[in-house]
Amino acid sequence: MSSTSSPLLRTTSKDPITVQSGAMQSSALQNDERVRRISPWRSFISRPEFGSIAGTLLVFVLFGIFAGHSGMFNLDGVMNWAQVAAYLGIIAVGACLLMIAGEFDLSIGSMIGFAGMMMAVPSMFMGWPMWASVLFAFLGCMALGGLNGYLVMRTRLPSFIVTLAFMFILRGLTLVLSTYFSNSTIVSGVGDKVSSDPVMSTLFQGSTLHGLFVWLAHTGIIDKLPNGEPIVAGMPKVLLWWLLLALGAGFVLSRTRFGNWIFTVGGDSAAAQNVGVPVRRVKISLFVFTAFCACLFGVLQVADVGSAAADRGLQKEFEAIIAAVIGGALLTGGYGSVLGACFGALIFGVVQIGISYTSFDSDWYRVFLGAMLLLAVLFNHYVRLHATRSK
Amino acid sequence: MTDNDDYILQLENVSKFFGTVIALQDVTLRLRRGEVHCLLGDNGAGKSTLIKTLAGVHQPSRGRYLVEGKEEHFTSPREALDDGIATVYQDLALVPLMSVARNFFAGREPMRKLFGLIPVMDIDYAARVSEEKLADMGIHIRSPHQAVGTMSGGERQCLAIARAIHFGAKVLILDEPTAALGVKQSCNVLKLIHTARARGISVIFITHNVHHAYPIGDSFTLLNRGQSMGTFAKQDIAKEALLDMMAGGAEIQGLVAELEGRVAA
Numbered sequence: 001m002s003s004t005s006s007p008l009l010r011t012t013s014k015d016p017i018t019v020q021s022g023a024m025q026s027s028a029l030q031n032d033e034r035v036r037r038i039s040p041w042r043s044f045i046s047r048p049e050f051g052s053i054a055g056t057l058l059v060f061v062l063f064g065i066f067a068g069h070s071g072m073f074n075l076d077g078v079m080n081w082a083q084v085a086a087y088l089g090i091i092a093v094g095a096c097l098l099m100i101a102g103e104f105d106l107s108i109g110s111m112i113g114f115a116g117m118m119m120a121v122p123s124m125f126m127g128w129p130m131w132a133s134v135l136f137a138f139l140g141c142m143a144l145g146g147l148n149g150y151l152v153m154r155t156r157l158p159s160f161i162v163t164l165a166f167m168f169i170l171r172g173l174t175l176v177l178s179t180y181f182s183n184s185t186i187v188s189g190v191g192d193k194v195s196s197d198p199v200m201s202t203l204f205q206g207s208t209l210h211g212l213f214v215w216l217a218h219t220g221i222i223d224k225l226p227n228g229e230p231i232v233a234g235m236p237k238v239l240l241w242w243l244l245l246a247l248g249a250g251f252v253l254s255r256t257r258f259g260n261w262i263f264t265v266g267g268d269s270a271a272a273q274n275v276g277v278p279v280r281r282v283k284i285s286l287f288v289f290t291a292f293c294a295c296l297f298g299v300l301q302v303a304d305v306g307s308a309a310a311d312r313g314l315q316k317e318f319e320a321i322i323a324a325v326i327g328g329a330l331l332t333g334g335y336g337s338v339l340g341a342c343f344g345a346l347i348f349g350v351v352q353i354g355i356s357y358t359s360f361d362s363d364w365y366r367v368f369l370g371a372m373l374l375l376a377v378l379f380n381h382y383v384r385l386h387a388t389r390s391k
Numbered sequence: 392m393t394d395n396d397d398y399i400l401q402l403e404n405v406s407k408f409f410g411t412v413i414a415l416q417d418v419t420l421r422l423r424r425g426e427v428h429c430l431l432g433d434n435g436a437g438k439s440t441l442i443k444t445l446a447g448v449h450q451p452s453r454g455r456y457l458v459e460g461k462e463e464h465f466t467s468p469r470e471a472l473d474d475g476i477a478t479v480y481q482d483l484a485l486v487p488l489m490s491v492a493r494n495f496f497a498g499r500e501p502m503r504k505l506f507g508l509i510p511v512m513d514i515d516y517a518a519r520v521s522e523e524k525l526a527d528m529g530i531h532i533r534s535p536h537q538a539v540g541t542m543s544g545g546e547r548q549c550l551a552i553a554r555a556i557h558f559g560a561k562v563l564i565l566d567e568p569t570a571a572l573g574v575k576q577s578c579n580v581l582k583l584i585h586t587a588r589a590r591g592i593s594v595i596f597i598t599h600n601v602h603h604a605y606p607i608g609d610s611f612t613l614l615n616r617g618q619s620m621g622t623f624a625k626q627d628i629a630k631e632a633l634l635d636m637m638a639g640g641a642e643i644q645g646l647v648a649e650l651e652g653r654v655a656a
Contacts, residue, residue, distance in 0.1 A: 255511040257500040264497045267486030274484035275498035276469050334488040 046386060048328030049340030051379045055326060055372060056343045059350050067357035075222050077357070079232050085349025086242040087297055089342050091316060092323035093242075093249045094293030096341035098286045099324050100253070102266035102333025103152060103159040105145075105287060108294045108320055110170035112313025115141050115298030117177045120187040120308035130197035134204075138295050144170070145291025149284035167317065175310040191306025204303040207234030238300050242342075245293065250338035262286070266333030322369065323348055326376040328383075347372065398460070399424045399593050400445070400476070400562055405454030407440050414440040417454070418619045420612055422562065427584055427594045429604035431637055432614035438597050441614065442566050445595065446478040447471035475561035479568065483551040487540030491532055494539050495521035495554050524553040528583060545576030552583055556592065563587055564595045569603050581607050601637060605630045613637065 044050060063072060071077045091108050098105055115137045123133035148166055152159040178185050195201050210233055216222045217230030225231055253259040264272040265282045272279050294313070302308045325331065326347060327340025351369060355362045400422040407415040415437045422428050432438045443449045444456070447465030456463055458474055465471045468478070485494050496517045503513040518535035525532055528549045532542070539547060548568050555563055565584070569577040584594055584607050598604050604611065611628065613620040613636050620636060635644070 255505075255514075257502065257510070257512050260493055260497060260500050260512055263489050263493065264486055267488050268482075268484075271482065271484040271486055272497070274468060274478075274480060276472060277498045330488075334486060 046383055048335060048337040048380075048383075049343060050328070051376050051383075052327040052340045052343035052347065055347050055376065056350075059347050059354075063350060063354040063358070066360070067354055070357040072354055072357040075232050077353075079236065081349040081353035083236050083238055083349075084353055085346045086236070086238045087301065088316070088319055088323055088348050089242040089345035090238070090245055090297050090300075091290075091293050091320040092327070092341040092345045093245050093338055094286075094290035095317075095320035096324040096327060096329050096336055096338055097249055097253060097262060098290045099321070099329045099331070100266045100333060100336040101262045101283055101286050102269060103149075103283055103286070104163060104321065105148060105290045106160065106163040106317045107144075107148060107166035107170055108290060109313040109316035109318075110167045110174065111141055111144065111291055111294035112298040112301070112316055113174040113308075113310060114144075114170040115295040116190075116302045116308035116312050117174050117187070117310075119299055119302055120190045121177055121181050123193055124187055124189060125181045130193050130200045134200055134299055137299060138292065141291040141295035141298075142288045145288040145294075146284060148291070149287030152287070153280045153283055171310075174312075178308070178310045185310040186307050187309070188307040190302050190308055191304075194303045200303070204237060204300050207232075207236045208240060210234040238304070241296060241300065245296075246338055246342050253338055258282070263334060266335075268334070319348060322373050325380070326372060328376075328380055330380060331377075344376075397424045398422060399458070400595075401455075401457040401460075402441075402444070402451070403455040403457065405444065405451040405456065407437075407444060407449060408452045413617055415444070415451075416617050418614070418617075419622075420619070421622070422593050422595060423609070424593055425588060425591050426609040427588050427596055427607050429608035429611045430595055430597045430614060431599065431601065431604055431611055431633065433599055433637065435616070436614040437617040438599075438614060439566075440617075442478060442480075442564055442595075442597060445471070445476065445564055447476070472558075475559055476564065477555035477558065477560035477562070478564040479548075479551045479555055479566060481566050481570065483547055485539050485547055485551060488538055490536045491525070491539055491542070491550065492517040492521045492535040495524070495535075495550065495557075499558060520557070521550075521553075524557050525550060528553050528586075529579065543576070545572050545579055548572065548576075548580055549583060552580075552587070556587060556590070560592060562593045562595065564597070566597050567599070568596070569598060569600060577603060599637070601630060601633050605633065 072081070091112075095105065095108060118137035118140045119133045121133075122128035122136055123130050128136070144166070148159070148163055151157075152162050155162070175185065178187060181187065191205075194205055213222065213230040213232060213234050217224045217228075223231040253262060261272070261277045261282045264275070264277050265279050269279050272282075294316075297316070298308075298313065301312060323344030324336065324341045326344035327337060327342070329336025329341065348369070351372075352365055355365050355368070398421045400420075402418060402420040404417045404419055405415060406413070406417055418437070418441065420428075420430070420441070430438060430441065440449065444451055447468045447470055450464065450466070456465070458476070463474070465474075471478075486497070489497070492514065496512075501513040501516045501520075502510050503516070505511045522532065522535045525546075530546050530549050532546075539550065542550065552563070552565070552568070568580050568584075572580065581603060584596060587594055596604060596608065605625075608625060610622055610624050611633060612622045613633070623633075
């Protein structure tokens with residue numbers, strides 16, 4: 001692990017090939033008659049996020065037909081499903097990067113509940129200021145993520161098993177903490193405490209861009225309530241967080257050195273080791289990032305709902321993984337995209353909320369999602385065969 | 392071996408034990424600067440252990456490892472790599488799902504500053520260089536952004552070798568590069584070894600195929616059951632003699648004789 005960056009510096013100058021004349025390099029420009037050109041369409045459909053973009057379009061068309069006049073696509077309706085998508089999107093981004101690196105975290109959902117308790121218990125029962133409790137929750141979750149990662153790397157056990165254990169441990173601890181301190185499965189009153197802390201409420205509570213929405217209401221672009229206020233007070237903070245996180249993670253994955261390491265580590269961790277990628281560091285830091293995302297979900301939800309509860313985030317780990325898979329991430333790692341995972345989360349939001357706008361029974365929600373997942377997996381499987389097939 | 396003692400890599404009486412197993416015993420291997428040194432041996436002869444010792448994966452239990460006359464104690468492959476000793480393993484350390492450009496620079500990404508501020512991977516540079524280097528090896532790819540999984544075995548081998556050379560390898564250790572290849576592709580790899588030697592790179596070529604080793608090699612070390620059977624310069628030994636010395640060489644000749652006898656009968 002001593003030097004991961006230094007060899008780079010000497011690549012061009014000492015390189016015996018670049019010293020040679022341009023005669024050899026021109027050969028790169030010749031076309032090999034056996035090399036087939038690929039149409040832009042073909043290269044588009046083989047991108048990892050194609051499946052989820054197509055799926056999103058499909059879902060929009062379906063709900064456009066069945067719920068087009070129900071108000072689902074009015075601004076308040078949009079905010080409704082966009083928020084659901086945003087919550088899921090936040091953890092899907094983390095799950096997606098981790099999955100590309102070849103690992104899973106099944107403790108995400110329990111981590112959401114546990115994060116809420118780590119935020120609620122010190123602030124409500126120990127007299128900590130809100131900011132300290134929130135900081136404690138983030139540090140605690142990230143430490144747990146680090147522990148998850150360390151155990152996986154140290155024991156070489158599948159992350160599936162290790163994080164499955166933490167899924168139960170954390171869910172249990174959440175319940176234990178809640179009943180010990182509040183004698184119930186809910187700790188309430190946390191939301192008010194967040195509101196009284198200006199920094200915490202600015203970061204995690206309510207909505208933003210209020211002025212813009214008021215102005216939009218004035219010009220008549222969006223609807224007004226009877227009292228003159230815009231129908232939607234602003235953009236929910238959770239949407240902003242999702243956007244920031246997705247942009248950041250997408251940038252890191254596709255443009256930076258660390259992103260290249262994520263792909264290498266997930267694609268073949270022995271190969272990554274041999275070319276000098278710090279496999280352990282990459283994977284552990286992604287476990288920490290995933291835990292950070294879960295904590296962000298938990299904190300935002302507690303601030304929004306007002307209470308912490310023992311059953312928060314139940315099954316969210318599966319939803320996050322499904323979103324990542326619909327988004328083109330391979331369960332075996334090495335392939336996927338943040339954009340895809342975000343579309344996967346969007347599909348979730350639209351279907352979950354949209355179904356209540358239609359005449360369909362909302363019990364069909366899971367059937368639909370399961371079918372979506374199956375389709376996505378079959379599609380991705382085909383893409384992978386296509387991508388790795390030798391000539 | 393007295394005319395030129397300019398050794399770039401030396402193993403002197405190296406032994407390697409794994410518990411009670413003696414993987415290598417008193418093996419001496421000396422690689423001259425700019426030569427192709429073939430390491431021959433059947434399965435189980437200790438070739439893999441020897442490569443891993445050279446590559447810094449294993450540390451010798453006994454004996455000395457010298458690079459350019461200086462004793463080294465590598466504790467990781469990374470350190471050997473930083474000293475210019477590059478190993479191309481049989482699995483090639485390539486990720487099939489990743490693009491050629493990303494594979495070429497995996498672990499040593501070229502960087503540039505976005506807006507003069509944010510360090511990002513210079514993907515255009517990676518694409519251009521990887522395409523050029525492959526073209527130098529006579530391989531023309533559709534695009535440097537195509538997945539390595541779409542390339543043939545020989546092309547992948549060339550990519551791995553081109554990468555090692557590009558990153559300033561002084562010594563190239565090739566672990567059975569022709570083992571999984573067809574006749575024509577093996578030929579390409581042999582040409583590649585020749586090209587590398589012409590550029591002043593010293594090569595250790597590990598194989599069990601004397602027919603591949605003999606045309607390209609300058610000297611040959613035979614390994615059998617963890618022990619060296621000696622090093623021979625090309626002018627001192629004939630291909631047939633090498634074949635005979637290889638474990639199984641005699642058996643194959645016996646088999647040939649038997650089969651011919653049957654045909655004759």
